[in-house]
Amino acid sequence: MDVDRAVLIVVDLQNGFINQHTEHLPPAIAALAGRWRAAGRPVVLTRYLNHPGSPFERHLDWTRLQSAPETDIVSALAPLVPDAHAVIDKPGYTCFTPAADALITAAGWTDLVFCGIATDSCVLKSAVDAFERGHTVRVLTDACASDAGPAVHAAGLVVAHRLIGATGLITTPDLLARLPEPGGHPGG
Numbered sequence: 001m002d003v004d005r006a007v008l009i010v011v012d013l014q015n016g017f018i019n020q021h022t023e024h025l026p027p028a029i030a031a032l033a034g035r036w037r038a039a040g041r042p043v044v045l046t047r048y049l050n051h052p053g054s055p056f057e058r059h060l061d062w063t064r065l066q067s068a069p070e071t072d073i074v075s076a077l078a079p080l081v082p083d084a085h086a087v088i089d090k091p092g093y094t095c096f097t098p099a100a101d102a103l104i105t106a107a108g109w110t111d112l113v114f115c116g117i118a119t120d121s122c123v124l125k126s127a128v129d130a131f132e133r134g135h136t137v138r139v140l141t142d143a144c145a146s147d148a149g150p151a152v153h154a155a156g157l158v159v160a161h162r163l164i165g166a167t168g169l170i171t172t173p174d175l176l177a178r179l180p181e182p183g184g185h186p187g188g
Contacts, residue, residue, distance in 0.1 A: 007111070008033060008036045011117060012117045013077055013116050014065065021148070026077065029116065036179070044086050095126040110136060112136070113138045113139075114139045118146040119152070141157055
């Protein structure tokens with residue numbers, strides 16, 4: 001992984017996805033993003049917006065995340081929002097909207113690191129789409145979760161392992177060990 005060409009993509013850390021299975025993520029990801037930013041690396045946040053008449057509403061009868069406060073990024077990440085490289089609004093599972101594709105290309109990011117909600121859907125779909133676009137992909141196994149529970153999170157990781165490979169799954173300590181220390185050398 002080339003940390004100098006990497007971006008941390010925080011997927012859908014929004015009020016509407018926080019429950020007993022995901023409530024541990026906001027403080028952990030806020031700390032991770034702070035450390036990533038302190039190393040001079042960019043952070044992109046995604047925000048899922050479900051719209052009336054969406055496939056989620058029509059086919060799944062799912063009408064949540066259509067308005068604030070459900071669509072708001074969690075308060076633990078609020079201080080990060082103004083300093084984020086971008087906030088990408090998306091109407092579906094993947095982060096790869098035309099705006100995101102253009103941003104990633106223009107910034108020259110080749111290595112995409114994903115964390116957030118949900119391991120089995122939006123994180124997985126975004127990671128697989130990044131892989132198919134030729135990027136080096138990393139999913140932080142301990143910095144993502146499923147609002148459907150730990151078994152579904154684990155299933156998402158099994159599918160990710162199959163679709164992006166074992167090297168695509170790492171932990172937050174693995175990632176942080178690759179960041180340069182203040183003196184410019186990788187360290188923990």
